[in-house]
Amino acid sequence: MEMPDKPAQVVGTLLTIGDEILLGDIPNGNAHHIARELRAKGFRLQRIVTVGDTENEIVELLSQCLDKSHFIVATGGLGPTDDDRTNSAVSKAFSRPLITNQDYEDWLKKHLSAMGKDVSAELERMAALPKGAVKLGLDMAGFFLLHRNVPCYFLPGVPGEMKYLLGNIVIPDLESRFPERTSFLKHIVRVQGLLEAEVNRRLRDLDHVALGVDIGYLPQGRENWITIFASAPNEEECRSLLRKAEAKITELIGERNISGHNEDCLEQVIGRQLRARGWKLTTAESCTGGLLSRKITSVAGASDYLDRGFVTYSNQAKTELLGVSGELLQAHGAVSEQVALAMAEGALKAARADIAVGITGIAGPEGGSPEKPVGTVYIACVTRDGRTVERFSFGGAREQVQESAAHAALVIMWKMLTGESLPRCD
Amino acid sequence: MEMPDKPAQVVGTLLTIGDEILLGDIPNGNAHHIARELRAKGFRLQRIVTVGDTENEIVELLSQCLDKSHFIVATGGLGPTDDDRTNSAVSKAFSRPLITNQDYEDWLKKHLSAMGKDVSAELERMAALPKGAVKLGLDMAGFFLLHRNVPCYFLPGVPGEMKYLLGNIVIPDLESRFPERTSFLKHIVRVQGLLEAEVNRRLRDLDHVALGVDIGYLPQGRENWITIFASAPNEEECRSLLRKAEAKITELIGERNISGHNEDCLEQVIGRQLRARGWKLTTAESCTGGLLSRKITSVAGASDYLDRGFVTYSNQAKTELLGVSGELLQAHGAVSEQVALAMAEGALKAARADIAVGITGIAGPEGGSPEKPVGTVYIACVTRDGRTVERFSFGGAREQVQESAAHAALVIMWKMLTGESLPRCD
Numbered sequence: 001m002e003m004p005d006k007p008a009q010v011v012g013t014l015l016t017i018g019d020e021i022l023l024g025d026i027p028n029g030n031a032h033h034i035a036r037e038l039r040a041k042g043f044r045l046q047r048i049v050t051v052g053d054t055e056n057e058i059v060e061l062l063s064q065c066l067d068k069s070h071f072i073v074a075t076g077g078l079g080p081t082d083d084d085r086t087n088s089a090v091s092k093a094f095s096r097p098l099i100t101n102q103d104y105e106d107w108l109k110k111h112l113s114a115m116g117k118d119v120s121a122e123l124e125r126m127a128a129l130p131k132g133a134v135k136l137g138l139d140m141a142g143f144f145l146l147h148r149n150v151p152c153y154f155l156p157g158v159p160g161e162m163k164y165l166l167g168n169i170v171i172p173d174l175e176s177r178f179p180e181r182t183s184f185l186k187h188i189v190r191v192q193g194l195l196e197a198e199v200n201r202r203l204r205d206l207d208h209v210a211l212g213v214d215i216g217y218l219p220q221g222r223e224n225w226i227t228i229f230a231s232a233p234n235e236e237e238c239r240s241l242l243r244k245a246e247a248k249i250t251e252l253i254g255e256r257n258i259s260g261h262n263e264d265c266l267e268q269v270i271g272r273q274l275r276a277r278g279w280k281l282t283t284a285e286s287c288t289g290g291l292l293s294r295k296i297t298s299v300a301g302a303s304d305y306l307d308r309g310f311v312t313y314s315n316q317a318k319t320e321l322l323g324v325s326g327e328l329l330q331a332h333g334a335v336s337e338q339v340a341l342a343m344a345e346g347a348l349k350a351a352r353a354d355i356a357v358g359i360t361g362i363a364g365p366e367g368g369s370p371e372k373p374v375g376t377v378y379i380a381c382v383t384r385d386g387r388t389v390e391r392f393s394f395g396g397a398r399e400q401v402q403e404s405a406a407h408a409a410l411v412i413m414w415k416m417l418t419g420e421s422l423p424r425c426d
Numbered sequence: 427m428e429m430p431d432k433p434a435q436v437v438g439t440l441l442t443i444g445d446e447i448l449l450g451d452i453p454n455g456n457a458h459h460i461a462r463e464l465r466a467k468g469f470r471l472q473r474i475v476t477v478g479d480t481e482n483e484i485v486e487l488l489s490q491c492l493d494k495s496h497f498i499v500a501t502g503g504l505g506p507t508d509d510d511r512t513n514s515a516v517s518k519a520f521s522r523p524l525i526t527n528q529d530y531e532d533w534l535k536k537h538l539s540a541m542g543k544d545v546s547a548e549l550e551r552m553a554a555l556p557k558g559a560v561k562l563g564l565d566m567a568g569f570f571l572l573h574r575n576v577p578c579y580f581l582p583g584v585p586g587e588m589k590y591l592l593g594n595i596v597i598p599d600l601e602s603r604f605p606e607r608t609s610f611l612k613h614i615v616r617v618q619g620l621l622e623a624e625v626n627r628r629l630r631d632l633d634h635v636a637l638g639v640d641i642g643y644l645p646q647g648r649e650n651w652i653t654i655f656a657s658a659p660n661e662e663e664c665r666s667l668l669r670k671a672e673a674k675i676t677e678l679i680g681e682r683n684i685s686g687h688n689e690d691c692l693e694q695v696i697g698r699q700l701r702a703r704g705w706k707l708t709t710a711e712s713c714t715g716g717l718l719s720r721k722i723t724s725v726a727g728a729s730d731y732l733d734r735g736f737v738t739y740s741n742q743a744k745t746e747l748l749g750v751s752g753e754l755l756q757a758h759g760a761v762s763e764q765v766a767l768a769m770a771e772g773a774l775k776a777a778r779a780d781i782a783v784g785i786t787g788i789a790g791p792e793g794g795s796p797e798k799p800v801g802t803v804y805i806a807c808v809t810r811d812g813r814t815v816e817r818f819s820f821g822g823a824r825e826q827v828q829e830s831a832a833h834a835a836l837v838i839m840w841k842m843l844t845g846e847s848l849p850r851c852d
Contacts, residue, residue: 022471023612024462025644025653028454031476036450045448047483048476050457057473186449218451227451283716283737289723290709290716293737297715298825300791302739308747309737311709311719317734317777321747351743365726399724 009231010174010181011046012038013065017076017086018157019052030075030162041171042184043071053077058089066150071174073166076157078141080122086154087128094147096130101143104135136165144173151177184231185238189249191224192259192266192411199224202252213245222407223266226253259414266410267299273417274305274355281413282351283309284322284343286334287361287377291406308351312343322346322358333372335360337389340378348382355383355416357409361392363401377405381412388412435657436600436607437472438464439491443502443512444583445478456501456588467597468610469497479503484515492576497600499592502583504567506548512580517556520573524554527569530561562591570599577603610657611664615675617650618685618692618837625650628678639671648833649692652679685840692836693725699843700731700781707839708777709735710748710769712760713787713803717832734777738769748772748784759798761786763815766804774808781809781842783835787818789827803831807838814838 014034021028031048038045046069051057058077065072077086091098105127129135129143136142136153140161145152153170155162191199196219203226208215216227226249230241250258260269274281283293283306293309296302310321315334318324323346324339332338343358361377368374373393380389390412394404440460447454457474464471472495477483484503491498503512517524531553555561555569562568562579566587571578579596581588617625622645629652634641642653652675656667676684686695700707709719709732719735722728736747741760744750749772750765758764769784787803794800799819806815816838820830 020642020644021457022461022474023655024458024460024465025642027458028474031447032450032453034450035448039450046478046480048448048454050474052472054472186451216446216451218446229449285716288720289728289732290711290719290735290737293716294714294720294828297737297739297789298828300789300824302715306715306737307740308743309716309739311716311723311732311735311737313723313729313735314733321734363723398726402720402724 009184010043010070010178012043012071012073013069014045014048015058015061015065015072015074016048016050016157017053017058017074018050019083021050022052030157030159033159033163034073034075034166037166037171038073038174039184039186041175042181043171043174043178044184053083053085055085055089055092058085059093062090062093066148069150070178072150072152073155073170074153075155075162078126078154078156080126084126087125087130090133090145090152090154091130094130094145096132096145096147098128099131099133100124101127101129101133101135104129107139136169137161140165144169182231182233183235183238184229185235185242186230187228187242187246188262189226189228189246189253189258190260190264190266191226191253191257192414194224194253194257196224199226199253202254203249206248206252208245211245211248212241215245215249222404222411223259256418259411266407266414267295270296270410270413270417271299271302271305273414275301277354277417279305279354280307280351281305282307282347282353282356283409284318284347284356284358285309285311286313286318286343286359287363288359288402288406288409289313291402292357292359292409295406295410307353310343310347310350318343318346322350335362335372335376335378337378337380337391340380341382341387341389344380344382344387348384355381355413357381357413359405359409361394361401361405363398363405365398375401377401377408379405379409379412381409381416383416386416388416435610436469436496436604438469438497438499439495440471440474441484441487441491441498441500442474442476442583443479443484443500444476445509447476448478456583456585459585459589460499460501460592463592463597464499464600465610465612467601468607469597469600469604470610479509479511481511481515481518484511485519488516488519488578492574495576496604498576498578499581499596500579501581501588504552504580504582506552510552513551513554513556516559516571516578516580520556520571522556522558522571522573525557525559526550527553527555527559527561530555533565562595563587566591570595608657608659609661609664610655611661611668612656613654613668613672614688615652615654615672615679615684616686616690616692617652617679617683618840620650620679620683622650625652625679628680629675632674632678634671637671637674638667641671641675648830648837649685682844685837692833692840693721696722696836696839696843697725697728697731699840701727703780703843705731705780706733706777707731708733708773708779708782709835710744710773710782710784711735711737712739712744712769712785713789714785714828714832714835715739717828718783718785718835721832721836733779736773736776744769744772748776761788761798761802761804763804763806763817766806767808767813767815770806770808770813774810781807781839783807783839785831785835787820787827787831789824789831791824801827803827803834805831805835805838807835807842809842812842814842 077084108123133143141156214229218225228245230238232238290311312318324342340358340360344356348356358380364374375394377392394401503510534549559569567582640655644651654671656664658664716737738744750768766784770782774782784806790800801820803818820827
């Protein structure tokens with residue numbers, strides 16, 4: 001790696017220590033969080049390495065990283081058990097003897113003695129930090145070392161503690177050490193109702209080099225995200241690059257296919273639309289079992305527009321709660337266009353709402369037929385003066401079908417609320 | 427690393443290639459899946475490394491891994507864009523010239539020409555594989571190489587394709603190459619209603635060395651998982667070790683605090699209980715907005731016992747759908763023990779169910795008061811001849827409060843259905 005005096009990009013290495021990731025017990029959520037937070041402030045990782053609680057491995061990696069990184073962040077291995085080898089590994093890798101940090105040992109004694117267990121040996125090891133280490137935080141593990149001019153942050157593996165130290169100490173400290181770094185920003189464009197191949201086709205002639213940005217595509221479930229990356233000497237220039245690229249992308253993709261940007265999810269866009277109109281929404285769900293109303297109510301303030309939702313799994317429930325007639329159910333089957341519409345209309349009436357969605361389908365794994373295989377879902381959306389219903393054939397296992405159906409329902413609602421018609425895709 | 431002739435444990439390196447993980451755009455789901463699947467078959471990873479689409483980095487890592495691993499799995503970097511550098515990096519790292527794989531090039535031409543784009547240069551690069559490479563799969567990227575007797579699998583980064591090749595080719599191939607490997611199994615004990623510290627306290631005197639196993643603790647949301655790891659020359663001995671350790675853990679933790687094992691989640695345990703009794707369940711949810719019914723219906727066959735659920739966000743909905751009286755709401759407030767009970771009882775009656783749950787609370791971020799701060803949730807569970815209600819104070823942001831409340835409701839239902847009382851924790 002080239003290491004210019006004033007780095008064009010400040011790049012670091014992340015070392016996550018712990019057997020549970022290697023063994024597949026948990027995903028590496030810490031790494032995702034750290035990468036995202038660093039990136040948001042213009043720092044990037046060039047390598048993420050996960051190793052187990054093996055001292056030699058940690059020693060070897062620390063030595064390797066040092067020559068290649070402007071900074072090092074490590075998580076894990078700071079606890080009291082025999083498995084926790086980070087202090088000792090840092091001591092070896094950086095040839096710094098372990099020295100007891102008295103304040104930390106005092107705090108540990110006070111804190112851990114409450115466990116009613118003789119932990120003096122463990123405490124001694126936890127509080128023995130490599131020479132030159134600066135303790136991070138008061139009531140948790142973690143320390144900082146400047147070694148051969150590379151800032152190295154050793155954080156606990158406990159997500160809450162890691163997040164606290166990262167946000168409050170590590171990132172501010174990095175910002176003050178590397179004030180000259182290149183700005184690096186991204187912008188996400190959320191595309192609805194287009195298959196990935198179609199998104200690619202529409203952006204085929206986008207000249208990202210001329211625009212001075214990088215473009216990434218990421219299918220996120222049934223949404224497509226177009227991510228624009230810009231890097232420039234300062235944030236303002238970054239933003240200007242992003243704006244220009246976003247305008248071009250909007251032109252190529254079509255404004256009516258873009259539901260929002262960055263963190264602005266469909267649930268929030270729909271919520272704002274409803275609130276602006278003073279409308280009430282209601283849901284009538286069969287195969288999704290409450291997932292749609294759960295999505296709607298994950299947004300704070302959803303009580304402004306959702307006052308009730310119906311989970312009607314059985315035919316009887318559809319009849320009693322939504323007024324879907326037995327004849328209709330008999331004639332077309334519970335999984336049908338007609339019943340999806342009747343569910344939405346019944347819910348609209350029962351809840352005295354302004355817009356209602358009805359979902360009925362076969363989530364599987366049982367219940368499919370040749371005409372209506374597993375994954376067949378009908379979704380209706382009705383308002384006081386409009387109605388639409390669509391048939392979908394979703395792939396995947398039960399929970400994926402449910403997830404896809406709930407998302408498709410959000411897209412249909414969004415289409416109704418924004419008064420635009422959209423090409424559709426299964 | 428020691429490399430005995432007959433390895434006690436077969437350990438490998440996983441290399442995930444792609445900028446999107448380093449940039450924090452997505453979590454490394456591929457790594458989690460691969461680690462878990464390998465582990466289930468007695469293989470383990472000693473290192474997971476993520477690097478960007480940088481040829482030199484990939485070359486360096488491949489060379490480093492080779493001496494330390496019984497096998498190498500890599501994902502990503504096999505696509506058609508300039509960013510995809512894996513083929514070329516392998517060629518350099520292993521000194522094997524790139525040779526066109528004619529079958530693959532033919533398939534690519536047929537497949538990608540449909541995109542209506544001149545992609546001949548890209549195709550040529552995708553189909554140029556390092557000498558000695560064996561193509562994996564017919565209709566996707568991926569190849570195998572045996573280099574210096576280390577099996578190396580290069581898989582696409584697309585999760586569906588990676589999973590297909592891993593399960594159908596990589597793992598069976600590893601099994602045939604390392605038939606003598608040590609068996610390595612785990613067993614998860616799911617503990618409900620105990621705080622992590624209490625789980626630790628109860629297991630303080632567990633002598634895992636004498637039992638010949640390793641023990642891990644993992645809080646999973648509001649459940650605690652105790653994971654027992656056993657390794658032995660064969661699967662049978664592993665299972666025997668697991669059984670003995672499980673018996674001891676059950677004794678120390680108390681049978682009534684253990685809801686299930688391994689993949690057996692509370693939703694499934696509850697479903698089996700309900701089916702065995704021929705009981706119907708219904709839900710009345712306010713602050714969880716359908717999350718509880720969504721959890722219940724994520725289990726296949728839930729229609730056997732859930733025929734309907736009520737999402738009653740507003741007071742009016744509680745009154746109209748569940749018969750909660752205006753006086754009661756006025757006297758105690760919608761978030762109260764009394765209303766939680768009235769919701770459950772109203773739902774039981776309206777759905778003619780045998781067991782019903784009522785949830786009302788303040789998910790936040792708005793709506794808290796000094797007496798009932800954000801996170802206050804009342805959960806009631808009623809049957810034809812029993813009733814219980816509990817007050818909880820959950821921490822975290824809105825979605826965490828909702829998640830905790832839905833899980834606590836499952837625990838209460840499980841307690842009612844198994845007829846045991848449990849110590850509780852917030």
